[in-house]
Amino acid sequence: MWQALAAILSIAYCIPAQATAAHLAEAMAWQSPSMAWAPPRSLAAAGDGVLDPATRWQPVALPAARERRTPSATPGDGTPPQVWWLRMQVPASALAPTPQGPRLYIPRWHTLGNAAVYVDGRLAWQSRGSRVLVSFNQPVWLDLGGDVRPDQPLTVHVRMASAQGAGGALSSLWAGPAEELRAGWRLRSLLQSDLLAYVRGANLVLGVLALAVWLARRRQGETGYLLFFLMSLSHVFGTSLFLVDAEGFGLDDSWFTWLTMAGSLSASTCAFLLLCRIQGRRYPRLARALLLYVATAALALLPLWSPPLGAFLPLVRLAQIPAALPLVGAAVAGAWRLRAWPHVLLAAMMVLLFPLWLHDLAMQSFRVSAEHIYATPYLYAGVIAMFLAAAFQRYQQAAREAEQARAVLAERLADQERELGRTHERLRAAERQQTLMHERQRLMREMHDGVGSSLMSALRVVQHGQAEVDVAQVLKECIDDLKISIDSLEPVDADLLALLAGLRFRLEQRLGEAGIALRWHTRDVPPLPWLDAQSALHVLRILQEVLTNIVKHSGATAITVSTAEAACGGAPGVHVCVRDDGRPFTPPTALPPGRRGLGNVRARARALDARCDWAPQAHGTVFTLWLPLQRGPARGTPATA
Incomplete structure (x- = not known):
C-alpha cells in the first residue's frame, strides 16, 4: 500500500x-x-x-x-x-x-x-x-x-x-x-448522452415489467400497464436523436427522423391517456381528437411523400405542440382537483415543458449557445418518474382501502362466526332434544307393543282364570322383550356378530329349558355402517319372532344359527340363517287373522332394505335374513304387535 x-x-x-x-x-x-x-x-x-x-x-x-x-x-x-x-x-x-x-x-x-x-x-x-x-x-x-x-x-x-x-x-x-x-x-458526456441512455434503459425496463403485468392481468381490463409500456417505448424512440454516435443506427435518415417524431407524438398521447386513468377522469372527445391528430401528423410526415425531414427538423417539431397541450391541461386540472404532491409536481413539469421545449428548439436552430444541455429528454424522464410516483400513491391508497375493507370483512366474518356458533349451539340443542324425543317415543312404542302387550295377555289370563296358560312363561317372554329392547341401546359399532352374541346370551337359557339345543356357526362378516339402535332392534325382533315361532310351533330339538357374506341381486351384503329340525313350515301368502308376527317380520325387513325367506326342508325349516352393506334412504318404523 x-x-x-x-x-x-x-x-x-x-x-x-x-x-x-x-x-x-x-x-x-x-x-x-x-x-x-x-x-x-x-x-x-x-x-x-x-x-x-x-x-x-x-x-x-x-x-x-x-x-x-x-x-x-x-x-x-x-x-x-x-x-x-x-x-x-x-x-x-x-x-x-x-x-x-x-x-x-x-x-x-x-x-x-x-x-x-x-x-x-x-x-x-x-x-x-x-x-x-x-x-x-x-x-x-x-x-x-x-x-x-x-x-x-x-x-x-x-x-x-x-x-x-x-x-x-x-x-x-x-x-x-x-x-x-x-x-x-x-x-x-454524462449529461449529454450517457445519463440519457441510462434513463432510457431504466424506462424501458419498467415498461417491459408493466407489459408483463398487463399480459398477466389483461382480462381484468388493466390497460394502464399497457399504456405505460407504450409510453416508455415511445420515449426510447423519441430520444434516439440525442444518442447518435459516429457509427449511427444503420437506418435511413428520413425514416430515423420520422421515427423520433412519431415516438414523441406517441409518448404525449400515451401519457395523456395514462394520466386520465390515474386521475380517474375521462375526456372521450379530447382523446379521440388527439388520436386523430397524431395519426394524421404521422401519416403526413411519412418519408414516402414528405420532403427530407432533417432539413427542416425544427419546423417539424412544432407539430408536437398540439399533442402536448391536452397532457398539460389534464395535468394542471388533476393537480388542482386532487391536491396531491405527485400530481402537483407532474403539473409543474408539464408547465415547464413549453419553455424547455422552446429552449431545445432554439438550440437546434443555433440561436442558443451550443454549450447548453438539451433538457427535453430529461423532462420526459421526469414525467415518467412522476407517473410512477402518482401510480405508487394510487397503489398506496388502494392498499389502504383494501386494508380497511379487509378489516371490515374480518369483523363481519367474526360476527358471522359468532352468530354461526350460536346457531350451531341452538341446532345441536334442538337435535339433542329431537333425538331424545324420538328415542323416548321408540322406547314407549316398544314397551307398549312388546312388553305391554305381553303383560296385558298375562293380566287377561289371571283375570279369567285360564289355567291352561302358563303365566310364568308369559312373564318370562315379557322379561325377554324388555331385555332385548335394552340390548338394542348398547353400541355395537356396526358389528352384527356383537349384536347376535347379545341375543344368544338372552335366549340360550330359555331354549335350553325348553329342551332345544342352540348351535352357533358364525363367520366374520363386513361391518354394517347403518346398524344404529333402531336398526339393531329390528334385527333382534325379527330373530326373536323366528325363534319364538320355532319353540312354540315346530317341535324342534335343535336350532342352528349361522352367518356368512353373500350378495343378493348384485348387491353386497350378509345373511343370517336359522335352521331347525322340527316340522317344516311354509309361510302363507296371505296372513290369516291373529298371525301378525309374520307380518311384523316382513315389515321390519322392508324397513332395513333386507330380505327374509322361509325354506321348508325334509326335516325342518331354514329361515334366511339377508342384510345389505349399504342402505337406501331411511324408512318409517313398522308397526309392531
Missing part, C-alpha cells in the same frame, strides 16, 4: 506547475469558397486559401453559431456545401508534459454536414457516418501528444461543411492536461 501511495505522489509531483488547461473562447473565422464535402487530408491539400496569408479572417467569440434557415438544402441532394473554418491558438503553457499527455476537448458541434479538426495542419479528427444525423451530442476528446513541440504553441483549425442555409454551431474548446480536463469531459 505504501508503495502504491508513493507512486501516486511521484506522479503528482511530476506534473509541472505551468501545465494548466487553456479555455479557448476566441477564434478566427473564415467562410471558404470550397465546393467539397469531404475534408482534405491536410491544410496544405485544402486548396481553398486556408493557409494563404492574404485570407481575411474575422474574430469571433466562442461558442459561435451561424443562423439556420428553414427549410434548407440537405446533404446529398447535389448542392454544394457552405464551408466554414475556425482557427484557434493553444498556448504552450497548456501543452507542458504530463503523465497522461495533453488533450483537446470540444463539448459540442452541430450542423447538417460534417466537421473535421486539424492540429498544426494535420487532420487529427473528423466526423463519420450520416451528414444529417451527426453525433452532435457526443463530446470530442482528442489526444494532442503526438503534435506537441517543447515550448511551442499549437494551431487548431476546425472545418465545418454544412448544407446551404443549414447554419452551424461550435462550442468553446479546452486544451491542456488530460488529468485536468477528464472530469469536465466525463461530466459533459
Whole structure:
C-alpha cells in the first residue's frame, strides 16, 4: 500500500506547475469558397486559401453559431456545401508534459454536414457516418501528444461543411492536461448522452415489467400497464436523436427522423391517456381528437411523400405542440382537483415543458449557445418518474382501502362466526332434544307393543282364570322383550356378530329349558355402517319372532344359527340363517287373522332394505335374513304387535 501511495505522489509531483488547461473562447473565422464535402487530408491539400496569408479572417467569440434557415438544402441532394473554418491558438503553457499527455476537448458541434479538426495542419479528427444525423451530442476528446513541440504553441483549425442555409454551431474548446480536463469531459458526456441512455434503459425496463403485468392481468381490463409500456417505448424512440454516435443506427435518415417524431407524438398521447386513468377522469372527445391528430401528423410526415425531414427538423417539431397541450391541461386540472404532491409536481413539469421545449428548439436552430444541455429528454424522464410516483400513491391508497375493507370483512366474518356458533349451539340443542324425543317415543312404542302387550295377555289370563296358560312363561317372554329392547341401546359399532352374541346370551337359557339345543356357526362378516339402535332392534325382533315361532310351533330339538357374506341381486351384503329340525313350515301368502308376527317380520325387513325367506326342508325349516352393506334412504318404523 505504501508503495502504491508513493507512486501516486511521484506522479503528482511530476506534473509541472505551468501545465494548466487553456479555455479557448476566441477564434478566427473564415467562410471558404470550397465546393467539397469531404475534408482534405491536410491544410496544405485544402486548396481553398486556408493557409494563404492574404485570407481575411474575422474574430469571433466562442461558442459561435451561424443562423439556420428553414427549410434548407440537405446533404446529398447535389448542392454544394457552405464551408466554414475556425482557427484557434493553444498556448504552450497548456501543452507542458504530463503523465497522461495533453488533450483537446470540444463539448459540442452541430450542423447538417460534417466537421473535421486539424492540429498544426494535420487532420487529427473528423466526423463519420450520416451528414444529417451527426453525433452532435457526443463530446470530442482528442489526444494532442503526438503534435506537441517543447515550448511551442499549437494551431487548431476546425472545418465545418454544412448544407446551404443549414447554419452551424461550435462550442468553446479546452486544451491542456488530460488529468485536468477528464472530469469536465466525463461530466459533459454524462449529461449529454450517457445519463440519457441510462434513463432510457431504466424506462424501458419498467415498461417491459408493466407489459408483463398487463399480459398477466389483461382480462381484468388493466390497460394502464399497457399504456405505460407504450409510453416508455415511445420515449426510447423519441430520444434516439440525442444518442447518435459516429457509427449511427444503420437506418435511413428520413425514416430515423420520422421515427423520433412519431415516438414523441406517441409518448404525449400515451401519457395523456395514462394520466386520465390515474386521475380517474375521462375526456372521450379530447382523446379521440388527439388520436386523430397524431395519426394524421404521422401519416403526413411519412418519408414516402414528405420532403427530407432533417432539413427542416425544427419546423417539424412544432407539430408536437398540439399533442402536448391536452397532457398539460389534464395535468394542471388533476393537480388542482386532487391536491396531491405527485400530481402537483407532474403539473409543474408539464408547465415547464413549453419553455424547455422552446429552449431545445432554439438550440437546434443555433440561436442558443451550443454549450447548453438539451433538457427535453430529461423532462420526459421526469414525467415518467412522476407517473410512477402518482401510480405508487394510487397503489398506496388502494392498499389502504383494501386494508380497511379487509378489516371490515374480518369483523363481519367474526360476527358471522359468532352468530354461526350460536346457531350451531341452538341446532345441536334442538337435535339433542329431537333425538331424545324420538328415542323416548321408540322406547314407549316398544314397551307398549312388546312388553305391554305381553303383560296385558298375562293380566287377561289371571283375570279369567285360564289355567291352561302358563303365566310364568308369559312373564318370562315379557322379561325377554324388555331385555332385548335394552340390548338394542348398547353400541355395537356396526358389528352384527356383537349384536347376535347379545341375543344368544338372552335366549340360550330359555331354549335350553325348553329342551332345544342352540348351535352357533358364525363367520366374520363386513361391518354394517347403518346398524344404529333402531336398526339393531329390528334385527333382534325379527330373530326373536323366528325363534319364538320355532319353540312354540315346530317341535324342534335343535336350532342352528349361522352367518356368512353373500350378495343378493348384485348387491353386497350378509345373511343370517336359522335352521331347525322340527316340522317344516311354509309361510302363507296371505296372513290369516291373529298371525301378525309374520307380518311384523316382513315389515321390519322392508324397513332395513333386507330380505327374509322361509325354506321348508325334509326335516325342518331354514329361515334366511339377508342384510345389505349399504342402505337406501331411511324408512318409517313398522308397526309392531
